Amino acid sequence: MNTQSLEINKDSYVSFDATSLRDLIINRLNKNAVFTDQNYVGSNISNIIEIISYSFSTLMFYLNKTSTESMFTETLLYENMNRVVKMLGYNPLGNQTASVSFNVAAKDLATGSYTIPRYSYISLGGFSYSFCRDISFTKTTNLTLENIENISNLYRLYQGKFIEYNYTATGSSSEILTLNVSADTVIDHFNIDVYVRDVKTKIWRKWERVDNLFLYNSRDEVYEVRFNENKKYEIKFGDSVNGKKLNASDYIAIYYLSSAGATGEIGAAALEDTFLSKYNSTNYTTIINDTNSANQYFLKDTNYSNLIFTNDSASTLFASFDTVEDIKNKAPKFYKSQNRLVTSQDYKTFIDSNFNNILSDSVVKSNNDYLASYIKYFYDIGLSSPHLESRVLYNQVNFANSCNFNNIYIFALPRTKNRTYLMPSQKQSIIDTVLPYKTPTADVIIADPVYVAADFAVKTTSTPTLQDIDNTELCVELDVYTRRSNESILADITAILSSYFNKTVFSLGSTINIYQIYSDILNIDGIKRFYCRHKITGATADGISLMVWNPVYNNADITITTQNFTLPYFKCIYFNNIENISNKVVFINTANLLQNINL
Numbered sequence: 155m156n157t158q159s160l161e162i163n164k165d166s167y168v169s170f171d172a173t174s175l176r177d178l179i180i181n182r183l184n185k186n187a188v189f190t191d192q193n194y195v196g197s198n199i200s201n202i203i204e205i206i207s208y209s210f211s212t213l214m215f216y217l218n219k220t221s222t223e224s225m226f227t228e229t230l231l232y233e234n235m236n237r238v239v240k241m242l243g244y245n246p247l248g249n250q251t252a253s254v255s256f257n258v259a260a261k262d263l264a265t266g267s268y269t270i271p272r273y274s275y276i277s278l279g280g281f282s283y284s285f286c287r288d289i290s291f292t293k294t295t296n297l298t299l300e301n302i303e304n305i306s307n308l309y310r311l312y313q314g315k316f317i318e319y320n321y322t323a324t325g326s327s328s329e330i331l332t333l334n335v336s337a338d339t340v341i342d343h344f345n346i347d348v349y350v351r352d353v354k355t356k357i358w359r360k361w362e363r364v365d366n367l368f369l370y371n372s373r374d375e376v377y378e379v380r381f382n383e384n385k386k387y388e389i390k391f392g393d394s395v396n397g398k399k400l401n402a403s404d405y406i407a408i409y410y411l412s413s414a415g416a417t418g419e420i421g422a423a424a425l426e427d428t429f430l431s432k433y434n435s436t437n438y439t440t441i442i443n444d445t446n447s448a449n450q451y452f453l454k455d456t457n458y459s460n461l462i463f464t465n466d467s468a469s470t471l472f473a474s475f476d477t478v479e480d481i482k483n484k485a486p487k488f489y490k491s492q493n494r495l496v497t498s499q500d501y502k503t504f505i506d507s508n509f510n511n512i513l514s515d516s517v518v519k520s521n522n523d524y525l526a527s528y529i530k531y532f533y534d535i536g537l538s539s540p541h542l543e544s545r546v547l548y549n550q551v552n553f554a555n556s557c558n559f560n561n562i563y564i565f566a567l568p569r570t571k572n573r574t575y576l577m578p579s580q581k582q583s584i585i586d587t588v589l590p591y592k593t594p595t596a597d598v599i600i601a602d603p604v605y606v607a608a609d610f611a612v613k614t615t616s617t618p619t620l621q622d623i624d625n626t627e628l629c630v631e632l633d634v635y636t637r638r639s640n641e642s643i644l645a646d647i648t649a650i651l652s653s654y655f656n657k658t659v660f661s662l663g664s665t666i667n668i669y670q671i672y673s674d675i676l677n678i679d680g681i682k683r684f685y686c687r688h689k690i691t692g693a694t695a696d697g698i699s700l701m702v703w704n705p706v707y708n709n710a711d712i713t714i715t716t717q718n719f720t721l722p723y724f725k726c727i728y729f730n731n732i733e734n735i736s737n738k739v740v741f742i743n744t745a746n747l748l749q750n751i752n753l
Contacts, residue, residue, distance in 0.1 A: 171211050172207040172208045172210065172211035173207070175206075175207045175210050175211070176203055176204065176207040179192070179203050179206070179207070180192045180193065180203065183199075230478060231478070232383070232385070232477075232478055233383035233384065234383075235478045235481050235482070236381075236382060236383035236481070237383050239481055239485040240380075242485055242488070242489045243366065243488075243489070244481070244484070244485040244488045244489065245365075245378075245379075245380050245381065246381050246475065246476040246480075246481050247343050247381065247475060247476045247480075247507060247510070248341065248342075248343035248381040248385075248387070248475045248476075249340050249341065249342065249343060249413065249415070249472070249473065249474055249475050250342060250343050250344065250472070250473040250510065250511030251312055251313045251314050251340075251342040251345075251411060251413035251415075251418065251472060251511070252312075252313040252413075252416075252418055252419045252420070252469040252470050252471060252472050252511070253310045253311065253312045253313065253469060253470050253511070253512065253580075254283060254310060254311050254313075254420060254424075254425070254465050254467075254468070254469035254470070255306070255310055255465065255466075255467060255577030255578070255579045255580060256306060256310070256311055256425055256463050256464065256465045257301065257306045257463070257464045257465070257466065258301075258302050258305050258306060258461055258462065258463050258464075259299050259300060259301045259302065259461070259462045260291075260293050260299070260300050260302055260460055260461060260462075261298065261299050261460050261461075261462055262298060262460055263293050263300075263457060263460040263461075264293070265293050265294060265295065265296060266292070266293060266451070267290065267291070267292045267451055268290070268291055268292075268293070268451055268452075268453050268457070269288050269289065269290045269291075269450040269451060269452050269453065270285060270288065270289040270290075270291075270430070270452075270453055270461075271288060271432065271433065271442055271452050271453070272285060272286065272287050272288045272433075272442075273285065273286070273316040273409065273433035273438070274430055274431065274432055274433055274458075275315055275316075275430070275431055275433060276311065276425065276428045276429065276430055276431070276463060277428070277431060278420065278424060278425075278428060280414075281313065281314075281315075281414040281417070281418045282313070282314060282315040283311040283312065283313055283314075283420075283425075284311065284312055284313075284314060284315055284316055284411065284433075285309070285311065285312075286312055286345050286347075286411065287309075288450065289305055289309055290450065291304055291305050292304075299462075306578075306579070308578070308579055308582055309579050310577075310579045310580065310583065311425075311463075312342065312345060312411060313413055313414060313418035313419070313420075313469065313472075314340075314342055314345075314411040314412050314413040314414065314418065315411070315412055315433075316345075316409045316410065316411055316412070316433060316435075317409070317410055317411075317412045318407055318408070318409055318435040318436060318437065318438070319333060319335070319407070319408040319409075319410060320405070320406065320407055320408075320436070320437070321405075321406040321407075321408065322403060322404070322405055322406070323350075323391075323400035323401065323402060323403065323404040323405075323406060324400075324402060325399070325400055325401050325402030325403070325404070326400075327393035327394070327399055328367075328390060328391065328392065328393045328399075329390070329391045329399075329400050330388050330389070330390045330391075331388070331389045331390075331391075331406065331408075332382075332386055332387070332388050332389075333346075333386060333387040333388075333389070333408065333410065334386070335386075335410075339412055340412065340413040340414070340415050341387060341410045341411065341412060341413070342410070342411040342412075342413050343381065343475075344508075345410065345411035346363070346379050346387060346389070346408065346409075346410045346411075347360065347363075347408070347409045347410075348360070348361045348363070348377050348389060348406065348407075348408055349361070349406070349407045349408075349409070349437075349441050349445070350375070350400065350404055350405070350406055351404065351405040351406075351407070351437075352401065352404060353401050353402070353403045353404050353405070354401065357444050358407075358437070358440060358441045358444035358445060359375060359444070359445065360441075360445050361375040361376060361377050362374075362375065362376045362377075363376070363377060363378075363379055364376045364377070364378060364397075365378070365493055366378065366493075367390065367392050367396045367397040368396050369396075370392070370396055370397045371396075371397075372392070372394045372395055372396075372397070372398060372399075373398060374392070374397055374398060375397075375398050376392065376397045376398070377389055377390060377391050377392075377397070378390040381475065385475065387410070389408065407436075407437045407441060409435075413472070415472050416471070416472040418469075418472065419468070419469050419470075419471060419472060420465070420468065420469045421468045421469075422465060422466055422467055422468050423464065423465065423466075424465060424468075424469075425463040425464055425465045426463075426464050428463060429458065429459050429461075430458045430459075430461050430463070431458065432455055432458060467570070467574055467577060468570055469570075470511055470512040470568070470569050470570060470580075471511070471569045471570065472511070473510050473511040473569070484503065484506070484507055487499065487503040488503060488507065491503055491504070493591060494591055495588065495591045495592040495593065496593060498518040498519065498520065498562075499518075501518040501562060501564065501588070501592075501598075502516055502517070502518045504588065504591065505518070505564060505566075505584065505588075508587060509583075509584055509587075510569070511569065512568060512569055512576070512580050513566055513567060513568065513569055513576075514567045514568065514569040514570075514661070515567040515661040515662050516564055516565065516566050516567065516662075517564075517565040517662050517663065517723045517724070518562065518563070518564050518565075519562075519563045519565070519723070520562065520563075521560055521561050521562075521563070523563075524561070524563045524601075527722060527723070527724070528563070528565075528601070528722075528724050529541075529546075531604070531722065531724070532546075535704070535707050535710035535711045536707075536710050545575070545601075545602045546601075549581075549599055549600060549601055549602065550599065552578065552581075553581055553582070553585060553599055553600055560595060560596055560597070561596065561597045561598070561599050562592070562596045562597070562598045562599070563599050563601045564584065564598060564599070564600050564601065565601045565602075565603055565662055565723065565724050566581075566584070566600050566601070566602070566603070567603050567661070567662050567726055568580075575602045575603075576600060576602070581600040584598075584600055585598050585600065601724070603662055603724055603725065603726045604704060604722075604724050604725045604726070605704075605705070605725075605726055605727075605728060606702055606703060606704050606705075606711070606721070606725050606726070606727050606728075607702070607703055607704075607705050607727070607728060607729070607730040608655065608666075608700050608701065608702050608727055608728070608729050608730060609623045609626075609700065609701050609729065609730040609731070610623070610626045610627070610628050610686050610698075610699065610700065610701070610738060611623045611626045611686070611699060611700065611701035611714050612626050612686050612687065612688040612691075612693050612694065612695050612699050612714070613693075613695075613699070613714040614688055614690075614691045614693050618701060618712055618713065618714045619709070619712075620701075620703070620708055620712075622688070622701060622714070623701055623730070625688055625689045625690050626686055626687065626688055626689070626699075626738070627686070627687055627689055627738050627739070627740050628647075628684060628685075628686055628738055628739050628740065629684060629685050629686070629687050629694075629740050629742055630643065630647075630681055630684045630739060630740065630741050630742065631681070631682045631683045631684060631742045632680055632681065632682060632741055632742065632743055633680050633681065633682045634682075636679070636680035638679060638680040640741045642680075643678060643679075643680050643681065643741070644735075644736055644739055646678045646679075647675055647678065647735070647739065648732065648735055648736075650671065650674045650675055650678075651671070651729050651732055651735065652729075652732055654670075654671055654674075654729075655727065655728055655729040655732070661726075662721075662723055662724065662725065662726055663720065663721050663722060663723035663724070663725065664720070664721055664726075664727065665718060665719070665720045665721075666700075666718060666719055666720070666721070666727065667718050668697075668698045668700065668715070668716065668717060668718050668719075669718060671698055672697040672698050675698075676697075683696075684697070685697060686698065686699040695716055697716065698716065699714060699715070699716045700714065700715055700716075701713070701714045702714075702715065702719075702727065
């Protein structure tokens with residue numbers, strides 16, 4: 155039968171829904187006058203028409219959703235992209251909560267060994283920061299107040315509070331459990347723990363989270379976690395071939411970290427005057443007892459207030475789940491590396507995927523690259539023993555063995571609003587996570603970026619000095635017709651510089667586009683032209699003239715430029731004292747009079 159006999163255009167199928175298709179079938183049957191039951195609701199033929207119509211509608215829905223998104227490079231919808239990369243074995247990242255490094259001291263606590271139970275938490279004005287594992291420490295002296303260094307350097311507190319989710323197994327092979335929580339619940343991707351109470355032994359055991367069940371045997375108590383196309387978490391168990399299969403009626407307790415998102419980020423000193431609280435839930439006490447190591451002495455309820463917490467630095471920033479573009483960028487690299495760390499790109503892919511909640515950017519270099527550029531930089535600025543430079547020595551002593559060759563160096567830029575370095579616990583976390591996947595002949599060392607400052611300065615001598623910064627002003631000539639206030643124009647200039655030199659969006663080894671900054675400022679309504687001027691010599695530079703220097707070695711690494719430039723891979727730049735930029739801006743009116751702006 156051709157489309158003409160159906161009295162519809164050949165492409166009109168896209169306009170049909172279940173109701174219109176049902177009506178079309180009924181009208182066709184009525185015209186033939188062979189059947190009449192189609193007009194009676196409840197008749198057999200009427201029911202068949204209903205089934206066909208609504209099945210067609212369902213198929214059309216999936217056709218419209220996926221017909222143009224069957225290819226990886228063309229996919230735009232998250233649910234389709236998630237399904238496509240599942241075939242590659244790639245698991246998109248979900249949300250990652252903020253975390254904070256801390257210092258802890260024991261006050262009026264007897265000497266001995268203690269363990270803080272997992273999921274203990276600190277409450278902070280409506281949200282919490284929790285431990286995700288048991289934390290053991292030893293108080294070695296009789297001092298009233300003793301700092302517990304071995305905790306501070308190894309562990310972090312994660313924003314959120316653990317929630318218990320219970321489930322009874324059906325015993326099917328490769329059983330999949332979906333965490334059906336409310337849409338506004340934010341679950342941290344890396345903090346989902348599974349405990350299984352065997353129906354036969356009645357004992358709780360903590361199962362291990364793994365990347366792929368295929369790599370494990372029938373006795374291994376392991377599970378996979380996947381952030382699925384509906385943005386919910388699936389937990390998959392084994393089939394007694396790859397991973398142990400659940401028994402029917404096994405009782406499952408899942409503990410997931412529920413985050414407050416970006417609102418849970420905290421600043422330095424936020425943990426002061428706070429106290430640790432013990433976690434409790436339906437099965438928690440039994441689970442803790444069943445999974446407790448024989449040598450662990452858990453902190454008594456009365457001793458929680460004896461631990462005093464502080465934080466010298468702000469928390470990391472909350473990281474949202476992978477977008478379609480993120481997945482397009484990460485999935486091919488993951489497939490190429492097969493989750494094994496061999497090349498520098500393998501390391502970077504792994505680091506960026508697993509630690510984008512604490513890292514804004516990372517660069518991975520071999521030992522040769524490290525020596526030829528990073529160490530050479532310190533020689534070039536005059537250091538005779540670069541290996542004794544404070545940050546180099548600190549990382550080598552604390553995170554590497556005595557071997558100083560055949561290392562993999564990861565330059566890590568923290569995801570924070572301040573100029574800072576990764577805390578020791580964060581560095582240790584990266585090293586511990588990388589360890590099972592790296593080649594056994596290479597050691598991983600986390601290296602710190604070199605921060606350089608930028609400020610307006612005009613070159614007056616062959617050897618610039620920091621005094622040139624104090625003596626340089628940004629002269630802004632106003633349009634004769636502008637009615638904008640100086641304060642408003644100054645706010646726009648500050649916003650442009652703050653946005654461009656924003657560390658949270660900057661990367662290591664960035665190219666500084668001075669021409670773009672010049673263009674953006676010149677396009678501010680009310681500005682006719684601007685230039686940098688040396689107040690003593692009167693020398694000027696049209697547009698932007700920047701001094702860039704290393705604040706640690708002021709006179710050794712310092713330059714002035716009016717051209718675009720690219721930083722080495724280990725450097726990150728910030729604008730010096732941007733909050734007081736009003737002291738350096740001078741506005742020139744049509745009469746060429748200078749007026750200092752004091753806000």
